[in-house]
Amino acid sequence: MHYLFEPGLFSSGPVRTALLVGTVLAVTSGVIGVFAVLRGQSFAGHSLADVATTGGSGAFLVGLNQFWGFLAAGIAAAALMEAIGVQRRRGRDVATGVVLGAALGAAALFLYLGSLQTATTGASFTVLFGSIFVISPDTVPALVASGVIALFVVAALARVLLLTSVSPDLARARGVNVRLVGIAYLAALAVSVSLAAVAIGAVLSTALLIGPSATALRVTKSPARAMAVSALTGLAATWLGIVLAYDSYYWPPHGHGWPVSFFVVALVLVGYLLSYVRPRAQRAPRSPHEDECGPEAIVATAATAAGTEGATCSPA
Amino acid sequence: MLNTWIAASIVAVIAGITGFFAVLRGQTFTAHAIPNGAFAGAAGASLLGINVIWGLVVFALCGALGIGALGAEGRGRKARNDVVTALALVLMLGLGALFVSISSQYAEETYSLLFGEVFGVSRGEVLPILGLGVAAAVAIGVAFRPLMLTSALPEVAEARGVSTRRMDLYFLIVMALATSMTVPVVGALLMFSLMIGPAAAARSVTARPGAAMALSVVIALATVWLSIALSYQTNWPLGFFVGIIGAAFYLIGLAARAVAPRRAVAPRGAVG
Numbered sequence: 100m101h102y103l104f105e106p107g108l109f110s111s112g113p114v115r116t117a118l119l120v121g122t123v124l125a126v127t128s129g130v131i132g133v134f135a136v137l138r139g140q141s142f143a144g145h146s147l148a149d150v151a152t153t154g155g156s157g158a159f160l161v162g163l164n165q166f167w168g169f170l171a172a173g174i175a176a177a178a179l180m181e182a183i184g185v186q187r188r189r190g191r192d193v194a195t196g197v198v199l200g201a202a203l204g205a206a207a208l209f210l211y212l213g214s215l216q217t218a219t220t221g222a223s224f225t226v227l228f229g230s231i232f233v234i235s236p237d238t239v240p241a242l243v244a245s246g247v248i249a250l251f252v253v254a255a256l257a258r259v260l261l262l263t264s265v266s267p268d269l270a271r272a273r274g275v276n277v278r279l280v281g282i283a284y285l286a287a288l289a290v291s292v293s294l295a296a297v298a299i300g301a302v303l304s305t306a307l308l309i310g311p312s313a314t315a316l317r318v319t320k321s322p323a324r325a326m327a328v329s330a331l332t333g334l335a336a337t338w339l340g341i342v343l344a345y346d347s348y349y350w351p352p353h354g355h356g357w358p359v360s361f362f363v364v365a366l367v368l369v370g371y372l373l374s375y376v377r378p379r380a381q382r383a384p385r386s387p388h389e390d391e392c393g394p395e396a397i398v399a400t401a402a403t404a405a406g407t408e409g410a411t412c413s414p415a
Numbered sequence: 416m417l418n419t420w421i422a423a424s425i426v427a428v429i430a431g432i433t434g435f436f437a438v439l440r441g442q443t444f445t446a447h448a449i450p451n452g453a454f455a456g457a458a459g460a461s462l463l464g465i466n467v468i469w470g471l472v473v474f475a476l477c478g479a480l481g482i483g484a485l486g487a488e489g490r491g492r493k494a495r496n497d498v499v500t501a502l503a504l505v506l507m508l509g510l511g512a513l514f515v516s517i518s519s520q521y522a523e524e525t526y527s528l529l530f531g532e533v534f535g536v537s538r539g540e541v542l543p544i545l546g547l548g549v550a551a552a553v554a555i556g557v558a559f560r561p562l563m564l565t566s567a568l569p570e571v572a573e574a575r576g577v578s579t580r581r582m583d584l585y586f587l588i589v590m591a592l593a594t595s596m597t598v599p600v601v602g603a604l605l606m607f608s609l610m611i612g613p614a615a616a617a618r619s620v621t622a623r624p625g626a627a628m629a630l631s632v633v634i635a636l637a638t639v640w641l642s643i644a645l646s647y648q649t650n651w652p653l654g655f656f657v658g659i660i661g662a663a664f665y666l667i668g669l670a671a672r673a674v675a676p677r678r679a680v681a682p683r684g685a686v687g
Contacts, residue, residue, distance in 0.1 A: 141497035
């Protein structure tokens with residue numbers, strides 16, 4: 100045990116803050132990420148994170164806490180993307196890409212102007228790659244609260260979200276305001292991405308959003324179970340990542356820690372690749388085109404026959 | 416300054432051509448992921464003390480091959496490919512974060528690799544960019560018809576024995592080569608803006624492939640030239656101007672389509 104948990108790990112204030120924020124972050128991203136994968140919004144999730152960078156660097160420029168910058172930009176971008184691309188599924192990626200390009204340009208400007216004001220060069224690194232060990236204790240309540248709120252919003256909307264993901268027309272016929280649900284969901288996504296941006300960096304928040312959820316959806320077919328597996332996977336990766344990053348101060352090059360973000364990303368990836376190994380061995384006799392059993396099929400079964408597990412997939 | 420201008424023009428032409436296909440094939444996310452991931456390779460190469468370009472090429476190619484290998488085909492292909500792309504991207508960026516943090520002197524180069532440092536182009540750098548640009552253009556020219564076919568009518572392509580998946584991989588590799596050499600000049604983020612903005616604007620104006628591609632190249636060139644001039648005047652980062660001007664062209668394209676009478680309806684396949 101001593102080799103894994105270096106002395107002083109749990110008595111260190113920053114580590115405790117990191118573990119607390121990491122827990123909220125992993126659970127929020129894990130649950131919200133399942134919907135992102137089901138709805139095919141991996142790119143939207145990543146773009147929100149990148150656009151949040153603009154807010155983060157803007158906040159850095161005016162001297163505000165970065166979290167508020169991330170949050171404001173993320174929610175604004177979510178509203179904008181929904182406004183541009185909701186009708187055209189095909190054009191959505193392009194619209195997202197154009198918004199993303201413009202936002203990244205603005206981020207470049209903010210970081211440049213910020214670097215003119217202060218002499219520090221580390222700002223762009225912090226904004227892009229995060230720093231979970233230097234989260235100031237003052238912001239922790241805000242971080243935790245926004246994570247919990249986002250989680251509640253998605254939990255309350257879970258059934259409607261599943262329905263609108265698979266069949267917007269059916270949802271509309273049942274009197275669901277598809278557009279409102281979409282905006283509410285993207286706003287929750289923006290919150291979770293902002294949390295992740297503070298902790299492991301804007302450009303890497305996608306790892307916690309998509310990685311655990313994609314892994315979970317490969318392992319189980321029930322959306323509820325997938326959310327649980329996804330949250331747990333994310334939690335494991337985050338905690339282990341924090342512990343390893345703390346330990347890495349004793350690794351070469353001496354006296355210089357490795358970034359938490361790297362460990363979290365690497366662990367998430369290992370989890371995803373492991374999910375490839377398992378089903379192969381179990382379902383060898385089945386059709387190689389297991390993707391015919393894609394997200395739509397899962398949601399379809401889940402939405403029509405609520406509570407059914409082990410959805411059977413029929414080829415297209 | 417002349418070198419900058421030449422290099423940026425070559426980059427704009429490559430970006431216009433590859434971007435056209437990226438938009439047509441719905442590979443916007445990949446176009447974002449490969450240049451960004453390649454940045455990590457540059458960081459790694461700099462850490463090892465070898466030429467940055469090798470790092471860029473290795474990471475861009477590995478990223479492209481990884482996305483191609485884990486990608487899927489058939490129904491639900493898009494969502495699955497997006498997931499794989501996202502994971503490949505964060506893996507490379509995670510490695511980049513590690514490399515950057517280990518070599519602390521690299522922090523300033525991080526900024527210029529992400530956001531571009533176009534005014535530092537030397538004469539020696541122009542030639543490799545030209546070579547790679549020609550290679551990418553030839554690679555697309557040779558496979559133009561199967562690329563168009565798999566982009567527009569995947570089912571027909573499969574029926575004729577053209578593998579969608581193989582063409583996906585082919586295009587990914589072309590994109591990797593095209594971006595890896597341009598990242599140190601224009602920056603990882605800027606390369607993406609330059610690929611998507613002009614191509615999307617062109618596509619919203621015309622549905623004919625040839626015209627859209629030519630227009631995409633023209634808009635990319637205009638964007639770059641305008642950006643260089645403005646960046647030179649204001650000393651603000653080039654990436655800012657390229658991002659904003661690219662988006663502006665897209666909005667103009669949308670407005671033009673809304674205003675202009677519908678002359679020709681796009682063939683179904685070309686759109687969906």
